[in-house]
Amino acid sequence: MKQLTKNEKLEIIKRHTPKSKTLRNCILAGLIGGTICLVAELSRRLYLYLGVNKDDSTLLASLTIILLSGLATALGFFDRIGRHAGAGTLVPISGFSNSVVSGAIDSQSEGYISGVGIKIFSVAGPVILYATVSGVIYGLIIYIIGGISAVI
Amino acid sequence: MSLVLTFTVGAVCCIIAQLLIDLTALTPAKILVGYVCAGVALFALGIYEPLFEVAGCGISVPLFGFGAAMARGVREAVAESGAIGILTGGLSATAGGITAALFLGFFLSLFFRGREKRM
Numbered sequence: 001m002k003q004l005t006k007n008e009k010l011e012i013i014k015r016h017t018p019k020s021k022t023l024r025n026c027i028l029a030g031l032i033g034g035t036i037c038l039v040a041e042l043s044r045r046l047y048l049y050l051g052v053n054k055d056d057s058t059l060l061a062s063l064t065i066i067l068l069s070g071l072a073t074a075l076g077f078f079d080r081i082g083r084h085a086g087a088g089t090l091v092p093i094s095g096f097s098n099s100v101v102s103g104a105i106d107s108q109s110e111g112y113i114s115g116v117g118i119k120i121f122s123v124a125g126p127v128i129l130y131a132t133v134s135g136v137i138y139g140l141i142i143y144i145i146g147g148i149s150a151v152i
Numbered sequence: 153m154s155l156v157l158t159f160t161v162g163a164v165c166c167i168i169a170q171l172l173i174d175l176t177a178l179t180p181a182k183i184l185v186g187y188v189c190a191g192v193a194l195f196a197l198g199i200y201e202p203l204f205e206v207a208g209c210g211i212s213v214p215l216f217g218f219g220a221a222m223a224r225g226v227r228e229a230v231a232e233s234g235a236i237g238i239l240t241g242g243l244s245a246t247a248g249g250i251t252a253a254l255f256l257g258f259f260l261s262l263f264f265r266g267r268e269k270r271m
Contacts, residue, residue, distance in 0.1 A: 022174045029170035030163035033214070037162025038155060040209035059248045061209050062217065066249065070256040074264040087169035090180050091187060092162065092213045097253050104257035106266030120257050123181050127215070128250060130185045131222045132242055134192035139226040139238030141196070146230070 025086050032081065032088030040065050040092075062093050069094035073101040099123035154206075161203065161210030184215055191219020195227075221245050 004012070044061035052060060069089070072078040078098050082089045089095055100120055107119035121128075169187070172178050178186075194200040200220040203211045211217060225245020229237030243250075 022171070025174055026167045026170045029166040033166025034159040034163030034210075037165075037210045037213045038159045040213040041155060041158040044209055058209070058212055058217075062213060062249055063252050065213060066253050067256065070253070070260060074260040087173055087180075087183070088166045090184070091166045091169045091215060093215065093218070093249065095180070095184065096215065096218070096249075097256070100253040100257040101260055102266060104261035105264045108261045108265065112261075116258065116261050120254065120261075123184065124250075124253065126181055126185050127188050127218070128246075131188040131192065131219050131246070134189045134219065135222040135226045135242030136238055138192055138196050138223050139230055139241065142227060143230050143235055143238055 028084050029086045029088035032085035033092055034088075036065060036089070036092045036094055039068075065093050066097040069097040070101040073098045074105055078102075096124060096127060157207045158210035161207035162214060165211070165214035165216065187215040188219040188222075191216035191221075192223045193219075195220040195223035218246060218249065221249075 040061040043064045044057050047057035047060045048054070069078060072081070078089070078094075082098065089098065099122065103119040103122045103124075104116045107115035109115065110119075165187075169183050172183055173180065191200065194203070194216055200211065200216065200223075204220075212220070222242040222245060225243075226238060226241035229241025229244065231237070233240070
């Protein structure tokens with residue numbers, strides 16, 4: 001393989017720069033998102049160790065992340081992490097909590113009914129709506145399948 | 153179950169979303185909705201529960217977990233009380249997370265003021 005000149009090397013680096021931005025974003029998202037899940041899992045094991053049952057400890061682990069990221073949002077450092085983490089803080093339940101808390105604290109100057117009351121659902125609303133709709137569709141399917149298999 | 157798998161599965165969930173953000177025109181809100189619906193589908197197809205057994209919070213803390221909790225609630229309620237469970241199961245099972253986030257948001261809005269636009 002032939003040796004590349006300095007210019008050729010620079011050109012190759014330039015050609016790959018936009019891609020490496022995506023790569024950088026993905027690495028940060030993976031590291032931070034993975035760490036949030038790890039913190040949740042460690043807290044879940046603590047709850048299990050303290051004698052909480054399996055289902056409740058899973059919920060409590062999510063609640064731990066909701067509380068921590070809600071507080072981080074109110075104190076203003078969620079944004080500083082989120083700016084670098086991208087999907088790393090968005091996809092875990094921390095993103096849900098951040099959207100609810102930031103919706104509430106950013107809009108309280110517009111009043112508690114038409115400000116907080118509406119903006120608190122700006123992201124949570126669509127998430128809850130489509131989760132509910134998907135759940136009902138799933139429920140209809142298993143109910144009908146259950147009915148058919150009972151008749152047969 | 154190992155912590156390495158928890159980290160890895162959680163990281164992969166986030167990397168997929170990051171690729172969707174960087175390479176498509178999908179907004180974060182659309183991605184969250186997509187993840188929640190995918191969580192219902194993963195549970196319905198029987199993929200979620202084995203993944204949870206190996207990865208724990210690696211799959212339950214990403215929003216897949218919210219959709220899966222919804223689907224699981226519906227399945228248990230239908231098994232227990234029939235058709236009415238289609239309506240009652242989902243939100244009952246996810247009430248903890250929703251209520252905690254809403255109450256926390258309201259409570260914090262009493263004490264904190266947003267300084268800049270978020271998200």
